[in-house]
Amino acid sequence: xxxxxxxxxxxxxxxxxxxxxxxxxxxxxxxxxxxxxxxxxxxxxxxxxxxxxxxxxxxxxxxxxxxxxxxxxxxxxxxxxxxxxxxxxxxxxxxxxxxxxxxxxxxxxxxxxxxxxxxxxxxxxxxxxxxxxxxxxxxxxxxxxxxxxxxxxxxxxxxxxxxxxxxxxxxxxxxxxxxxxxxxxxxxxxxxxxxxxxxxxxxxxxxxxxxxxxxxxxxxxxxxxxxxxxxxxxxxxxxxxxxxxxxxxxxxxxxxxxxxxxxxxxxxxxxxxxxxxxxxxxxxxxxxxxxxxxxxxxxxxxxx
Amino acid sequence: xxxxxxxxxxxxxxxxxxxxxxxxxxxxxxxxxxxxxxxxxxxxxxxxxxxxxxxxxxxxxxxxxxxxxxxxxxxxxxxxxxxxxxxxxxxxxxxxxxxxxxxxxxxxxxxxxxxxxxxxxxxxxxxxxxxxxxxxxxxxxxxxxxxxxxxxxxxxxxxxxxxxxxxxxxxxxxxxxxxxxxxxxxxxxxxxxxxxxxxxxxxxxxxxxxxxxxxxxxxxxxxxxxxxxxxxxxxxxxxxxxxxxxxxxxxxxxxxxxxxxxxxxxxxxxxxxxxxxxxxxxxxxxxxxxxxxxxxxxxxxxxxxxxxxxxxxxxxxxxxxxxxxxxx
Numbered sequence: 001x002x003x004x005x006x007x008x009x010x011x012x013x014x015x016x017x018x019x020x021x022x023x024x025x026x027x028x029x030x031x032x033x034x035x036x037x038x039x040x041x042x043x044x045x046x047x048x049x050x051x052x053x054x055x056x057x058x059x060x061x062x063x064x065x066x067x068x069x070x071x072x073x074x075x076x077x078x079x080x081x082x083x084x085x086x087x088x089x090x091x092x093x094x095x096x097x098x099x100x101x102x103x104x105x106x107x108x109x110x111x112x113x114x115x116x117x118x119x120x121x122x123x124x125x126x127x128x129x130x131x132x133x134x135x136x137x138x139x140x141x142x143x144x145x146x147x148x149x150x151x152x153x154x155x156x157x158x159x160x161x162x163x164x165x166x167x168x169x170x171x172x173x174x175x176x177x178x179x180x181x182x183x184x185x186x187x188x189x190x191x192x193x194x195x196x197x198x199x200x201x202x203x204x205x206x207x208x209x210x211x212x213x214x215x216x217x218x219x220x221x222x223x224x225x226x227x228x229x230x231x232x233x234x235x236x237x238x239x240x241x242x243x244x245x246x247x248x249x250x251x252x253x254x255x256x257x258x259x260x261x262x263x264x265x266x267x268x269x270x271x272x273x274x275x276x277x278x279x280x281x282x283x284x285x286x287x288x289x290x291x292x293x294x295x296x297x298x299x300x301x302x303x304x
Numbered sequence: 305x306x307x308x309x310x311x312x313x314x315x316x317x318x319x320x321x322x323x324x325x326x327x328x329x330x331x332x333x334x335x336x337x338x339x340x341x342x343x344x345x346x347x348x349x350x351x352x353x354x355x356x357x358x359x360x361x362x363x364x365x366x367x368x369x370x371x372x373x374x375x376x377x378x379x380x381x382x383x384x385x386x387x388x389x390x391x392x393x394x395x396x397x398x399x400x401x402x403x404x405x406x407x408x409x410x411x412x413x414x415x416x417x418x419x420x421x422x423x424x425x426x427x428x429x430x431x432x433x434x435x436x437x438x439x440x441x442x443x444x445x446x447x448x449x450x451x452x453x454x455x456x457x458x459x460x461x462x463x464x465x466x467x468x469x470x471x472x473x474x475x476x477x478x479x480x481x482x483x484x485x486x487x488x489x490x491x492x493x494x495x496x497x498x499x500x501x502x503x504x505x506x507x508x509x510x511x512x513x514x515x516x517x518x519x520x521x522x523x524x525x526x527x528x529x530x531x532x533x534x535x536x537x538x539x540x541x542x543x544x545x546x547x548x549x550x551x552x553x554x555x556x557x558x559x560x561x562x563x564x565x566x567x568x569x570x571x572x573x574x575x576x577x578x579x580x581x582x583x584x585x586x587x588x589x590x591x592x593x594x595x596x597x598x599x600x601x602x603x604x605x606x607x608x609x610x611x612x613x614x615x616x617x618x619x620x621x622x623x624x625x626x627x628x629x630x631x632x
Contacts, residue, residue: 140406
């Protein structure tokens with residue numbers, strides 16, 4: 001069987017302007033900042049999803065501040081890696097991370113969901129540069145990523161990856177499995193999927209609403225290589241992405257086990273926070289907790 | 305009047321017939337030769353949707369999707385994101401029949417220039433029956449912002465429309481094709497532009513407006529009416545959206561009444577589009593010929609056209625009815 005392998009680069013790979021190398025401690029501090037921004041955005045917007053974005057923050061931090069080749073000052077850069085957020089309702093984490101990375105001013109985060117904002121309630125590509133696709137209705141991101149990865153292959157674009165993030169409740173969608181079959185057939189190893197396995201969806205726990213297990217077995221049956229990680233461990237995310245890029249004989253899915261609402265104790269594990277924002281009092285408590293946690297990260301960093 | 309280089313006699317016994325989808329197949333092959341970014345994907349109906357010519361010539365640019373229409377259009381959106389000009393095909397009943405939301409979000413709202421090709425539209429699909437006779441596709445696609453909707457009248461026009469769509473890289477589009485052999489009434493010299501309606505026959509008494517396979521029948525109806533001393537104007541509307549409002553309004557103001565014809569639901573279809581335009585800008589009596597809130601059924605194509613009132617005879621009768629209602 002023919003396996004499509006990345007070819008050695010014939011010219012030096014141009015690195016983006018994101019040249020700074022961050023330590024894991026620094027990345028954890030960035031994640032903490034992003035979580036605080038998410039709480040502030042949701043409070044200001046008075047609607048939106050809390051649990052998913054907080055659970056995904058470490059993954060987004062790893063992708064934007066370490067894993068991906070991208071340039072905040074040139075979002076359409078031809079050689080960039082692409083990140084597709086298939087579960088578009090988690091877009092607050094993307095907005096907050098993009099702002100931190102320098103795509104736009106953080107002040108704009110407070111326009112989330114407001115009339116005239118580039119930060120739509122669900123992400124729209126044509127509104128905000130760097131968003132890559134319009135999503136919200138679930139299940140279609142993996143297929144779009146497959147189309148992108150296929151086009152990259154046709155054009156012989158090596159050393160370029162498409163990362164896709166999907167929810168776990170989202171895996172109820174038939175479109176996902178149509179894509180999984182297609183990607184498995186074509187062994188699209190330039191596409192790396194990260195499933196946010198936080199075990200909740202709107203109506204309750206995923207295993208109550210519509211059981212997904214054996215989730216690893218499902219992907220393997222479709223011809224995928226499965227990695228399972230702690231999705232709230234920035235270093236684990238970085239390592240898993242490195243390993244995924246090294247696996248060429250199959251497409252790779254990283255099942256990232258995350259805690260929904262991570263970092264805010266009264267939100268953690270509670271599916272009721274899937275689609276709700278905090279009120280002023282709750283936001284105050286959440287921010288206080290995150291700042292305290294930040295102090296802990298800092299002091300631990302100091303001990304190194 | 306500009307010479308559209310149509311065939312001289314639409315009632316000639318030796319009029320050549322060819323399935324409209326075949327013209328699409330030739331057009332796609334040519335488009336692929338012109339632009340290496342043109343790619344094609346199909347949901348397990350490569351020959352039926354006439355993509356086989358392209359698939360054989362450009363195997364590396366042809367993608368087999370299998371029976372998965374949601375994946376078909378969303379892979380298309382991804383291909384377009386990377387600068388490709390994707391044509392994605394299936395039967396119209398399945399695409400855009402099954403994957404409307406994906407088309408809405410990932411193609412129209414996302415502004416990706418995917419060309420959705422729906423073959424086997426209309427009742428003339430025949431024996432396969434109502435499940436496969438797509439009648440709601442025009443309405444489904446016409447309602448979407450950013451979407452172009454085209455239903456060519458014969459195979460030559462389908463070829464031209466395909467080339468025009470391939471050149472119009474950035475815009476989402478729906479191309480509606482029919483299965484059965486359809487009389488060829490245009491020639492190699494007949495022009496085609498996206499968004500343009502064509503006056504196939506000039507007249508002053510009534511406007512006959514049609515799209516797709518029905519235009520041939522309208523031309524025959526105009527001949528029938530001429531024998532009754534009625535001077536009918538025929539407008540062929542291959543692009544249902546964006547509608548060529550100027551050409552249609554000019555004719556309605558001249559004739560003062562109209563009939564429309566399509567092999568689709570008139571609700572939301574061409575008839576709907578013309579009625580909306582006329583109601584706002586030039587209210588005149590209009591009779592819409594097409595499917596009236598019902599499904600098709602199995603039968604031979606010509607039997608079905610007769611059964612559902614989609615022949616030149618029915619059109620001529622409707623024209624008389626409108627003429628009698630016209631303001632004197």
